[in-house]
Amino acid sequence: MNSPMTSHATALTRVALTALILSLAGCGLFGPDRNPPAMPSPDHYSVEGQPAQLPGAEGVAQHLEIGARPVPEWWKGYQxxxxxxxxxxxxxxSPSLGAAQNTLKAAREGLRSQIGDSLFPHLDVGFSPTRERALGIPILPQEPTFLENVFVAQIQASYTFDFFGAALLADRALAGQVQQQAFQLESTRRALAANIVVATINAAALQEQVDATEKLVELGEQRARQTAARYQLGSASRDDMLSAEQDAANAAATLPGLRAQALAVRHAQAVLLGRTPDQAAVPLSLDALHVPESVPVAIPTELLHQRPDILAAEAVVRATADQAGAATASMFPSLTLSASYGRGGFDWATFTSPAGLIWGVGATLSQPLFHGGALVARKHQYEATHDAAVSQYKQTVLSAFQTVADTLVSLDEDANTLNQTRRAMNAAHDASSDTESRYKLGATPFYATLTAGQQYQSARVQYVRARAARLADTATLFDSMGNPPVDYEGTSLRNTVAPTQGANDAKSEKAANTVNTVNTVNTAAE
Incomplete structure (x- = not known):
């Protein structure tokens, strides 16, 4: 024969299962659409389209692999x-990456805490021995007060069911925020790698520009001194002397700012590496960096599923939709079940005897009636937040398309610019060599060699800038392609919200989606 506690437990189990089914069904009834809005699917990014083959420069014609998968460790392409x-x-x-990792860890632990608090029963053990002086009952012939000892030890359990899924929607909303943090971590990681590559390229280019500018300044000073000497001898006019002096001063004025810029880039690179600025790395040579010959370019529809910033914005859309649904579901009834079992008595003999057995079972059904408009206002608040998240998602996608389009155009023009600057530098170099040969033969004055040398160094500075721009824009394109983020167990974060297989309707799909979300993220928190 079943004991009273067993029968009560069976009844509570049935009620719990019924409430859980109702709450799962409620997940599909409330809140706006969780799916991100449909975005345009252009045939190409730029107004003029993008060729599969970019113009060649320095023996390398970069090939755009349309539709290819992104390269996770793309910086290795620089060889x-x-x-x-x-x-x-x-x-x-990097401290910034460490902060993002710990922010994700905190978000996962927060989700685990909320899931444990809302989806599982509360079970507590308490022991409360007290000694008190209490008032007596007036009609009894005894003193107004009396002393008593009370001994109570109980196991107490309680569980709140929200028939319409407010708790499950709230948990799923927080799971979406955890997804957002995971994608932001991946975005931070990729941005850090891209910034290090670009800083390394800029540090190398600026160092070469400083070297060329120092030679340019030295040649300008020599030309100014020689022109001044020629003026003293009467072979040059005063205007020639002043013009040479002005040119030398103008060239020298560019050097301090260029040196400061080069050091600032090295300092920034050191901080990206997690170093102090005084421990900045020695600049590499541009010749040590080879422009990658092949660059993947995702089609626009695939880019939506590869860039961490877009996936983070999508996670926000889903999370805010669940928050709005939870706010709506909280306006409907909820059921709290409670039970306790233990021993009690006014003395130890009673406490340990069969007469000291105590237990209780109860249920509380609650329906909000009036909260001063707070519940309705909160519902409207989360709906407006969801609308804002949808707009932000659209803006994120459009900005991503723009970044890719601008970078493709820049890469196309970088090759042309590099060809022309190299052409100008080669011509200036040949002119400088010819002028120096004629000077050695006595056919050209010495100041002409200085002028030709200045023109060569100026052309060299422009050439270095063009090389650096091509290398840096290639890094930007690699980074803008993104890659499918992967969590620490190697599971695609894109699939944290597991798809429902065999769902018969939208309601069952959303309900199963809720359970999969909570279970998956809770397992990840373990």
Whole structure:
């Protein structure tokens, strides 16, 4: 024969299962659409389209692999072990990346805490021995007060069911926020790698520009001194002397700012690596960096599923939809079941005897009636937040398309610019060599060699800038392609919200989606 506690437990189990079914069904009834809005699917990013083959420069014609998958460790395409080491150092030591990792860890633990608080029963053990002086009953012939000892030890359990899924929707909303943090971590990681690569390229280019500018300044000073000497001898006019002096001063004025810029880039690179600025790395040579010959370019529809910033914005859309649904569901009834079992008595003998057995079972059904408009206002608040998230998602997608389009155009023009600057530098170099040969033969004055040398160094500065721009824009394009983020167990974060297989309707799909979300993220928190 079943005991009273067993029968009560069976009844509570049935009620609990019924409430759970109702709450799962409620998940599909409330809140706006969780899916992100449909976005345009252009045939190409730029107004003029993008060719599969970019113009060649310095023997390399970059090939755009349309529709190819992104490259996770794309910086290795520059074929520089030193660059690879710098990126690895930054990914291992960067405080900003460490902060993002701990923010994700905190978000996962917060989700685990909320799931444990809302989806599982509360079970507590208490022991309360007290000694008190209490008032007596007036009609009894005894003193107004009396002393008593009370001994109570109980196991108490309670569980709140929200028939319409407010708790499940709230948990799923928080799971969406955890997804957002995971995608933001991946976005931070990729941005860190791209910034290190670009800083390394800029540091190398600026150092070469400083070297060329120093030679340019030295030649300008020599030309100014020689022109002044020629003026003293009467072979040059005063205007020639002043013009040469002005040119030398103008060239020298560019050097301090260029040196400061070069040091600032090195300092920024050191911070990206997790170093102090005084421990900045020695600039690499541009010749040590090879422009990657092949660059993947995702089609626009695939880009939506590869970029971490777009996936994070999508996660926000889903989370805010669930928050709005939870706010709506909280306006409907909820059921709380409670039970206790233990012993009690006014003395130890009663406490330990069969007469000291105590237990209780109860249920509380609650329906909000009036909260001063707070519940309705909160519902409207989360609906407006969802609308804002949808708009932000659209803006994120459009900005991503713009970044890719601008970078493709820049890469196309970078090759042309590099060809022309190299052409100008080669011509200036040949002119300088010819002028120096004629000077050695006595056919040209010495100041002519200085002027030709200045023109060569100026052309060299422009050439270095063009090389750096092509290398940096290639890094930007690699980074803008994104890649499917992967969590620490190797599971695609894109699939944290598991798809429902065999769902018969939208309601069952959303209900199963809720359970999969909570279970998956809770397992990840373990």
């Amino acid at each position: 520089s072990d030193a660059l690879n080491a710098l990126v690895e150092e930054g990914l291992a030591n």
